[in-house]
Amino acid sequence: MTFDTASLRYNEAGLIPAVAQDAGSGEVLMLAWMNAEAVARTLETGRVTYWSRSRQAFWVKGETSGHVQELVEMRVDCDRDALLVLVRQEGPACHTNRRSCFYSAVRGGDEVIISEPME
Amino acid sequence: MTFDTASLRYNEAGLIPAVAQDAGSGEVLMLAWMNAEAVARTLETGRVTYWSRSRQAFWVKGETSGHVQELVEMRVDCDRDALLVLVRQEGPACHTNRRSCFYSAVRGGDEVIISEPME
Numbered sequence: 685m686t687f688d689t690a691s692l693r694y695n696e697a698g699l700i701p702a703v704a705q706d707a708g709s710g711e712v713l714m715l716a717w718m719n720a721e722a723v724a725r726t727l728e729t730g731r732v733t734y735w736s737r738s739r740q741a742f743w744v745k746g747e748t749s750g751h752v753q754e755l756v757e758m759r760v761d762c763d764r765d766a767l768l769v770l771v772r773q774e775g776p777a778c779h780t781n782r783r784s785c786f787y788s789a790v791r792g793g794d795e796v797i798i799s800e801p802m803e
Numbered sequence: 804m805t806f807d808t809a810s811l812r813y814n815e816a817g818l819i820p821a822v823a824q825d826a827g828s829g830e831v832l833m834l835a836w837m838n839a840e841a842v843a844r845t846l847e848t849g850r851v852t853y854w855s856r857s858r859q860a861f862w863v864k865g866e867t868s869g870h871v872q873e874l875v876e877m878r879v880d881c882d883r884d885a886l887l888v889l890v891r892q893e894g895p896a897c898h899t900n901r902r903s904c905f906y907s908a909v910r911g912g913d914e915v916i917i918s919e920p921m922e
Contacts, residue, residue: 710829715885766834786878
């Protein structure tokens with residue numbers, strides 16, 4: 685069956701959440717948002733492209749930082765309202781220079797930083 | 804620092820996306836939504852609890868199916884607007900009886916089913 689970006693279910697802002705996972709290690713790197721055109725561009729170019737809600741613009745991950753995400757595979761969930769992108773991540777995925785954006789853990793009622801910025 | 808559910812950033816519906824990942828295998832199982840009370844209940848009970856947008860009710864994962872998610876650790880992302888829950892998943896996470904909800908892959912412009920329902 686041919687994949688059609690229009691077959692996905694977007695929210696009222698026309699966006700769908702996309703979870704980026706390191707294709708090698710399995711580490712979950714980040715969650716960001718795509719619109720239909722960002723999904724299409726990601727598939728066409730092999731460079732993971734989000735829609736920046738703060739800038740209201742396409743966001744080719746790593747375009748300025750060099751920390752690109754090369755698409756390995758895109759997956760769609762059962763409800764067609766979430767995406768998983770398996771990626772090869774160059775350097776840190778997080779703007780704090782950490783590998784993953786999920787660097788804060790809740791342990792025993794406290795919040796603990798579990799990873800440090802990369803050198 | 805004490806974790807406070809009010810420190811998270813919820814959308815206009817009072818919800819935050821939560822990605823469930825198998826704590827053992829690293830497989831991404833599903834993406835669902837929590838409100839502040841669902842976050843609190845998940846941490847208090849150790850049973851991952853979402854907010855069902857379709858039913859507009861708390862959804863203790865596996866309460867009816869038995870396919871519970873035992874919380875191993877909750878993580879918060881840098882923008883505080885997404886959660887990662889590491890879980891021990893009993894049986895399939897997906898309502899289609901598949902281990903993961905992300906069972907459809909986009910390959911060469913086509914959509915391909917990459918996992919079958921569990922026995």
